[in-house]
Amino acid sequence: MSVINPNWNDLRIFLEVARSGTLGGAARRLKVDHSTISRHIARLEETINSPVFERDYQGLHITAKGREIVQYVEAMEADAVALSDALGGSHQEPSGSVRVGTMEGIASLYLAGEFGRLKKTHPKISVELVTTTHQMHVNQREADIFLSFFPPDGKALDVVPIGEFPLHLYAAPAYLEAHGTPVDVADLSRHEFASYVSDLIQLDTVRWLDEVVSNPSLSFQSSSMIAQLFAAMSAAGIVMLPSFAKAERFGLVPLLTGRIKVKRTIWMTVHRELQYLPRIKSVTQFLQETIARDYPLPRSAQYIRE
Structure with missing residues (x-):
């Protein structure tokens, strides 16, 4: 033969x-x-x-x-x-490009502002931060590291939860002046909201507003979380945002603090055969430490490896 x-x-x-x-x-x-x-x-x-x-x-x-x-x-x-x-050689400083894929909001409003610290400790590593509305396949090399709000499926993947963030309702002072401030969750039914375009949602984990308000009245819809944030800034309606957005810096006011209990877990996915490469290990450690510092997992969280 x-x-x-x-x-x-x-x-x-x-x-x-x-x-x-x-x-x-x-x-x-x-x-x-x-x-x-x-x-x-x-x-x-x-x-x-x-x-x-x-x-x-x-x-x-x-x-x-x-x-x-x-x-x-x-x-x-x-x-x-x-x-x-x-x-x-293991004695050499980690170098090369590392592609990190994740959703637009966490990439633009949180991670982009953190990677400068990585550059100070690992100047030879170049991070490519790619935003997406769907799962990026690490085992197909679409990204070296994928951060998501769900545990992806796939062969030869190391998938671990590395943090948990809460979500809050926010509104612009001008909106509250015109429509009043909601005093309880039931009061939300008379308000308007900025949210996602339902039939364009690629990941069900971002349907977080539905966990607080049934059939909300939507005055503004966008597939972009950042667009929703800016719409809320212009008093278009109340918006639900992850805490990593730090919406207060844009002048938005948190509502019903302590009464809204919506959270999401951040999952990190890496190819098992590549996770110990120095450049990738350096970035995964940085991400784990950064997110654990700001949005730590609860003690009861189970670490899942697939």
Whole structure:
């Protein structure tokens, strides 16, 4: 039986096409032209004597054989990255880029202001902070670290809760002057709110207003939490925001303090085969320490590793 020995560059480019879903997307990520991508894919298919993509007027669709190969190439990629870091020597300062994926609000209103401290202790690490409205797949290398308000599913993932934050209702003084200040939770039914566009919500964990008010009257809706914050600043309505937004700095007034009991857990996801790389370990430790300082888990929290 003949030995099939695919070229690593062909496999690497195939994996990028599988992740991007298009030749153009892979070409942009790899900084090569379409013909180069096509040539490598064709050579891989010739080597294994099987198509890895089906092509039609809608684009590329990965085949069953292609999906089978992906898991092996991802493992090879993880080993190659680990080897590269190991050859750099443990005595060297952690360096390189680390991509952190998370939701827009926690990224822009909290984490972006914290990463400056990481730069002081690890100047050779470059953080790429990517915002998203859906799950980023760490095992597909869409991110090195993913922070979410839910525990993601997936193979070869290390998933741990690292913090818990409360949410509060806020309103602008101008709104309260015009509509009055709610005195209890029942009083909220006569007020207007800024919230998410319900049919555009990608993650049910952000449906936090529904836990306080049934069928709230919505005067402003947006898929962006930051847009909701600014709408509330202009007296468009009451808004529910995580404590990490620090809405008071924007002039908003907290309402019914102590009477609203809505909380969310922050989960951190890292690929098991990459979590001990010096650059990634440095960032995960920084995130754990920072979030534990500001939004610690309750003592009763269970640490889950999958």
